[in-house]
Amino acid sequence: MSITIDKNKCIGCGKCHEVCPGTLIKFDSDKKAFIKYPKDCWGCTSCIKECPVYAIRFYLGADIGGMGSFLHTEKKGDILRWIIEKPDGSISEIRINTKESNQY
Amino acid sequence: MKTEKIKTDVLIIGGGTAGCYAALTLAEQTEEIHVLICEKANIKRSGCLAAGVNALNAYITKSHVPQDYADYALKDADGIAREDLLVTMSERLNAVTAKLENLGFVILKDENGNYVSRGWRNLKINGENIKPILADAVSALSNTTILNRVNIIDFAVQDNHIIGAYGIGIENDTFYVIEANAVIIATGGAAGSYKPNNPGFSRHKMWYPPFNTGAGYAMGIRAGAEMTTFEMRFIALRCKDTISPTGTLAQGVGAKQINSFGEVYEQKYGLTTSERVYGTVNENLEGRGPCYLRTEGITPEQDESLKKAYLNMSPSQTLKWLESGKNPSEQNVEIEGTEPYIIGGHTASGYWIDTHRATTIQGLFAAGDVAGGCPQKYVTGALAEGEIAAESAGKFIQNHASEPIPTEEIASHQKEVLKFLTQKAGQFTTEQLEEAMQTIMDSYAGGIKTNYRFNSKQLAIADAKIQQLMQLSDTLHADDFQELMYIYELRERLTVCRSVIAHLNARHETRWHSFAENLDYPEKDDINWKKYVNSRLENGEIKIILRDVIYGGAPYEHHN
Structure with a gap:
């Protein structure tokens, strides 16, 4: 259970660092964000929702059944687009309107 | 290490659900009092609600009354809860929900504009952004200062009367001394005391926030507050x-x-x-x-x-x-x-409080997961308790003057912090001692390993080993303030573990399967154990206090 931050995409804005409830994200010497304590991630995805350049993705550890897929979200207005990338390269998407309630 | 001294009227420790709502309530009462929130993370995404929440699980729907909710919670706790607390909470559930909606929270409504419920006490919502909504409202308050990434490590208490607290700035290498006229403790419950379901790479993929380490309980225990019902563990x-x-x-x-x-x-x-x-x-x-x-x-x-x-x-x-x-x-x-947690938002563990959410330490009020006796709070119950605690703290400071923290007290806390930062690293790391603690609790205090079951011989072993770990934790070294926080978190968990063990040992019955499955006493005993198991630390020993359960909801005041 953890996140991965793409250094090539990171612009060093610090928004992920600001919200992480575990204070787990730090900056390297290039001022790019990295997760210093990957095992301590709760998987809340707060950082992913903040990242303006979609550099952060979330995955399940192999110990809890992860098989190599990644999840991230891109917000456009009221719509959260959740994007799942599978190891075979296929991509699927679930859109959620943040102004609409859960059905359950 | 820098030292910063701050003075405030009301200190709120923990900017989660209850803490944020307490700040909103105090600001509504009067803008003339200064409020300080100390939050170990950032209030925008801290505490249980960081990822969101799936429903509002405590609401009084049409054709129901607050007493119905209190009755439901009492039944779920098999009679060991405080009716006065449940009723005073339940009476406010709908008003805090309306306020949350006014702040921009999405609640499902039917074509007539009525909320859509899931069962008789739950509302359907979009809860993803509940915490940013609360945080934005608190950030807009002119009388409230928010210190993010400041972890409170201890209360300042004189003669059973709170006068402030000490904290560490995780990212600014600062030691904080905060003088306050009243304090609201609104930290989370305790996760991470027991070995989790997946102790390897995904060790923090747990039900409850792994960053909620029982700080509020531990500080209260150390300060000699009366605590209740730690034996009613929560297993999700x-x-x-x-x-x-x-x-x-x-x-x-x-x-x-x-x-x-x-x-x-x-x-x-x-x-x-x-x-x-x-x-x-x-x-x-x-x-x-x-x-x-x-x-x-x-x-x-x-x-x-x-x-x-x-x-x-x-x-x-x-x-x-x-x-x-x-x-x-x-x-x-x-x-x-899951592994067991200690959490007053779901069970009845926490501070022994009066109906106004005052703890047994004068000037200290409790709300949310640390407030005992009031289970099944969920989000709206925590908001309601934040409101009650804030009203009580607001009243308290009207007739009470703040006191300075004695310099020798400040010096001794500074000395402890400096010790961890400067002493040579011992044989073990904080992570190793945390793993040892989780293994002990798992094996000897009713963890997953024993299917949540235990007996008194196992508990005695657990107690001895936890005390050994507490001694070993004196030798830990921190390279920076984040590691320093980890040392304090470990010590908080160890303090809570000791109390949990004492409480599990004190209840000579099995009232709640799994939550407290005592193999020495496998049956429920309504004749002798319709009692609250409370405790207070006296001269380093945990003294158990048994109190009769009282039904009827009459206001409760502290005495003896």
Whole structure:
């Protein structure tokens, strides 16, 4: 259970660092964000929702059944687009309107 | 190390659900009092609600009254809860919900503008952004200062009267001395005391925030506050691996608990929170595992709604469904019990408080997960308690003057912090001692390993070993303030563990299966144990205080 931050995409804005409830994200010497304590991630995805350049993705550890897929979200207005990338390269998407309630 | 001294009227420790609402309440009363929130993370996404929440689970729907909710919570706790606290909380559930909606929170409504409920006490919502909404409202208050990334490590108490607290700035290498006229403790419960379901790479993929380490309980215990019902541990029934909520499946699409033979077993054991866990444990022990929530056969529309609902509160479960290539309609969802947590938002563990949420330490008020005696709070109950505690603190400071913290007290806390930062690293790391603590609690204090069961001999071993770890923790070294926080978190957990062990040992019955399954006393004993098990630290020893359960909801005041 953890996140991965793409250094090539990171612009060093610090928004992920600001919200992480575990204070787990730090900056390297290039001022790019990295997760210093990957095992301590709760998987809340707060950082992913903040990242303006979609550099952060979330995955399940192999110990809890992860098989190599990644999840991230891109917000456009009221719509959260959740994007799942599978190891075979296929991509699927679930859109959620943040102004609409859960059905359950 | 820098030292910063701050003076405030009301200090709120913990900017989560209850803490944020306490700040909003104090600002509404009067803007003339200064409020300081100290939050170990950032209030925008801190505490239980960082990822969101799936429903408002405590609401009084049409044709029901607050007493109904109190009755439900009392029944779920099998009689060991405080009716005065439950009723005063329940009376406010709907007003705090309305206020949350005014702040921009999305609640499902029907065509007539009425809320849509899930069962008789739950509302359907979009809870993904509940914490940013609360944080924005608090950030706009002119009388309130927010110190993010400041972890409070101890109270300043003189003659059983709180005068402030000490903290460490995790990212600015600062030691904080805060003088306050009143303090509201609104920190979280305690996760991470027991070995988690997946102790390796995914050790923090747990039900409750792993960053809630029981600081509020530990500070109260050390300061000699009376604490209650730590033996009523909370064990969540969860989706296996992702440790995601099961209520959405059970209540949302009516999924029943079934064993590997496809038999519905939940009626056999009962439907209280602890019975649902116990039934699952027992079916596995008797060779009928694994256990599942039966989702096979639900509609494709239900599949899509479920995937969205989980993305709004626990995205890993949706990822799991997508990775496996099978929707919930195509495969039942395996379930398991988590490791035990101590959490007053769900059970009755925490500070022993009066009806106004005053603890037994003068000037210290408690709300949310640290406030005992008032289970089944959920989000709205924590908001309601934040409101009550804030009103009480506001009244308290009107007739009370603040006092300075004596310089020798400040010096001794500074000295302890400096010791961890400067002493040579001992043989063990904080992480190693944390692992040792979790193994001890797992093996000897009713963890997953023993199917949550224990006896007094095991508890005695646990107590001795936890005390040894506390001594070893004196030798730890921190390279920076984050590691310093980890040392304090470990010591908080050890302090809570000791009290949990003492409480488990004191209740000579088994009232709640799994939550407190005492093999020496496997039966419920209503004649002798309709009692609250309370405790207070006296001269380093945990003194157990048994108090009779009182029903009827009359206001409770502290005495003797």
